[in-house]
Amino acid sequence: MEIAIHLEGAILIAEDVDLPMARSNPSEQLGWQRNPVFEFFASLKLAVVLLGVLIVAAIAGTIWESSFDAKVARAYVYGAPWFNFWLVLLVVNLAASALSRWPWKKYHLAFLITHLGIITLLAGSLIGRVFGTEGTITLFKGEPPTNRLLVNERQLRVHDVDGIIKGYAAEFLHHPPNPQHPRDLGTLASGARLQIVEYAAAVAANLNPKPLAEGGAPAVHFIISTAMMNQRLENWLLADDPEHGKFSMGLANIELKHGTAELGRDGAPRRPSSTSKNEEIDLEESIFAFSKAPDEQIGHVRKGGSTGAKIRLEPPEHGSKGRVLVSLGENETSFDVAENLGREVKIDNLPFTLKIEDYWPDFRIENGKPRSVTDQANNPAVLVTISGKAVPASAPTTENPHGEMPTTSGPAAMPPTGAETPNRLTLFVADDGAITYQLASRKAGKSSGKIDINPATAGLPTGWADWQLKIDKVLPHAEAQTDFTPVNAENIPSAADLPDGLRVRLEQNGRTIEQWVAAGWQVTIPTTPNPTMIAYGWKIVPLPIGLELLDFEVKRNEGSDTPASFKSTLRVTSAEGASATGSCWMNHPFSFPGSALHTWTGQTYKISQASWNPENLDQSTVQILRDPGWLLKWIGSLLVVIGVFMMFYLQPYRKQTEGEPILPIAKVEEQTRETSLVSAER
Known part of the structure; x- marks a missing residue:
């Protein structure tokens, strides 16, 4: 419907050009044309008000879409009931304006074509919006065809005891439910009353194992803490x-x-090879350094080998971000973090350059990712990348007393993606509940032993900085059970990666059960005679066609792993048995059915490449679009162009009214009465 907003200029042109066509003598108008209600809907003043509001709404929608997302703009503007009502008023105004010129003359033709084009365009937009299809499907190579289209709308799905899956709209951009004003969804087949009690923008999923008398698997609850962080x-x-x-x-x-x-x-310990090469090669290494732990740094060799550099972060002072000290051999260079953040600078007297990639004033690890929880310099950390051409640093020849050799004389190298991390702790739980462990640490090497299940005792030093681990609970028999709890997105940076969720309430036979449901999850609530399954997530719409991924290709830029393009080869099958095979890639959609009749009438499904998963090249996400109002939109746009062209450039369709001022109807009637009186007196 946004297309309609861009028509205000054409509508005003049509109205302005046709002003001279208005009758100056009301006696020529038909009775229904002089009706006050009809005159109101046909008036130019109403058109100006309608267009003015639509222009303001379009500006607001554009700002909200750029500031938030398209869903917010649709909720408050383009998809709001008032916006649809306003467009209906605009259609009524255009139709009444055209009928006010009845009976039509030749010079009305351009005016009528323009108005008909705008009405047709609005009708096509409405048809496409109501009866069209738009969403995405994620496909996996080797799996059977699927027709489950995900639409960008939230929905609560309930698998009732009668076997029917019922869907309830669950979009809460404004006026979300709360315990004082829950949203009542009615009564289920089991007789239970279902309500949505609360909405949360971020919900955390936590494993809370359910104890069993026998069977299942052992479960352990641990606490790991660091005083430094x-x-x-x-x-x-x-x-x-x-x-x-x-x-x-x-x-x-x-x-x-x-x-x-x-x-x-x-x-036995692993020893490095005694042979070494003195050949200079390209080296690139990323290193984490911590202000509170100057001897602790974590390196990741990206190319060639380790540079052997030692990185230290000086504590920030007087509101600064501190300085990075780079030591290699007898050379030591200092760089200001704030001045060089994101810049690549040369290290004096060394064949290396340094780039400070990122800085965290209050470093934490959350969900396996580095974050800063505050802007205060409570635990400063920095990530730097050192690159250049040199001989890789050689490994030391002294044996680690714990049985593990460091990889280089510089910081320990971070493992590549998919490899086992050198810092790992494997806990073992025996049938009698005893806990033993095997610990691997870059700093302390490898060790093993027993752990007492006593929270009061000192924890197990892991050798990962000052992290210590304690075990306080053990369940010999348990099964997985997940609890969801809402979190404050403003106080927890990682909340941006968490799904939203709903708290639902079921009331049956005097018993009330409340439970959180996170987006993308399904929970089972005990009801009689059978449990009720509730899921929350994107709305699922079944399509009359099925899609199957035959192949997925990724072309990469020469000499790098950067993807240049990716293409999906699909097989599409209809319910009638018709099928077709085709490929889609960026800006090259695949249509089914592909006949000209289906394409021109908007009955075809346009399949476009939407996204891909770099970690799974057997997966592809495609977008499905079907717009039955497509043809009407094009016809309407063409009629508007033709009508405006005729009004401005074709003489027969422009009525000349020079010297004939247009007067209001009341003024014309007054002049007519005066003329009649003068004639009578004569």
Whole structure:
């Protein structure tokens, strides 16, 4: 419907050009044309008001869309009921304006064509909006065809006890429900009353294992904390569970397995090769440095090998961001963080350049990612990249007493994507509940032992800076159960990555059950005679066609891993058995059915490449668009252009009215009466 906003100029032109066509003698008008209601809807004043409001709304919608997103603009402007009502008034005004010229003359033709074009365009937009289809489908290579289209609308889906899946609109951009004013969704087949009690913009999912008498898997609750960062993390782990058996801290992993660790020294140490090359090669290394832990740094070799550089971050003073000290051999250079953030600068007397990639005044690890929780310099950290051409730093020849060798004389190298992190802790829970561990640390090497289940005792030093781990709960038999809790998005930076959620309430037989449901999740609520399953997420619309991903290709720029383009090859099948195979890539959609009749009437499905998953090249997301009002929009636009051209450039369709001023109807009637009186007196 946004197209209609751009027509105000054409409408005003049509009205202004046709002003001379208005009758100066009301006696020529028909009775229904002199009706006050009809005159109101046909008036130019109403058109000006309608267009003025639409222009202001279009400006507001554009600002909201750029400041927030398209959903906000649709909710408050383009998709709001008042906007639809306003457009209907505009159509009525255009139709009444055209009828006010009845009976039509030849010079009315351009005016009528213009108005008909605008009405046709608005009708096409309305048809496309009501009966059209737009959404996305994520496909996986090797899976059967699917017709489940995800639409950009939130929906609460309930799998009722009668086997029917019921959908309820759940968009809460304005006026979200609250405990005082819940949204009542009615009564389910089980007799339970369903309500949406509350909406949260961010909901965290936490594993809360359910104890079992027997069976299931062991579960352990641990607490790991650091005094340096003033941070405390806790979580449940379920033994040997692919989803809940690991906890990632980004630079370290914790895993729980069923069994007992091998106590004692874990094999012979790995020694580096005694041979080395003195050839200069391209080196690139990224290094984390911490102000409160000057001896702790974490490096990631991106190219060639380690530079051997030692990075230290001096504590910030007087509101500054501190200085980075780069030491290599006898050379030491200092750089101001604020002045050089994001810049690539040369390191004096060394064949390297330095770039300060990022700075965190209050460093924390959340969801495996570095973040700054405040703007205060409570735990400053910096990430720098050093690159240049030199001989890689050689590994030391001294053996680590814990049985592990550092990789270089510089900072320990971060593992590549998909590789096992050198900082890892594997916990083992035995049948009798005893806990043993195997610990690997870049700093402390490898070790193993037993852990007492006693929160009062000192924790296990991990060797990962000053992180210490304690175990306070053990369940010998448990099954996975997830609890959802709302979080304050303003106070937790990582909340931006969390899904939104709803708190639903079910009332049945005098019993009330409330539970949070996060977007993309499904929960089961115990009701009689059968449990009720509730899911919250994007609205799912079944299509009359099925899509299957046959192949997905990614072309990369020569000499790099940067993708140049990606293409999906699809097979589309209709319910009638018709099928077609085609490919779509950026700006090159694939249409089904592809006949000219279906295309021109807007009955075809246009399939475009939407996105892809770099970590899974057997996955592709495509956009589906079907607009049955497409032809009317084009016809309407063409009629507007033709009508305006005729009014301005074709003489037969322009009525000449020089010397004939247009007067209001009341004034004309007054002059007519005066003329009649003068004639009577004569």
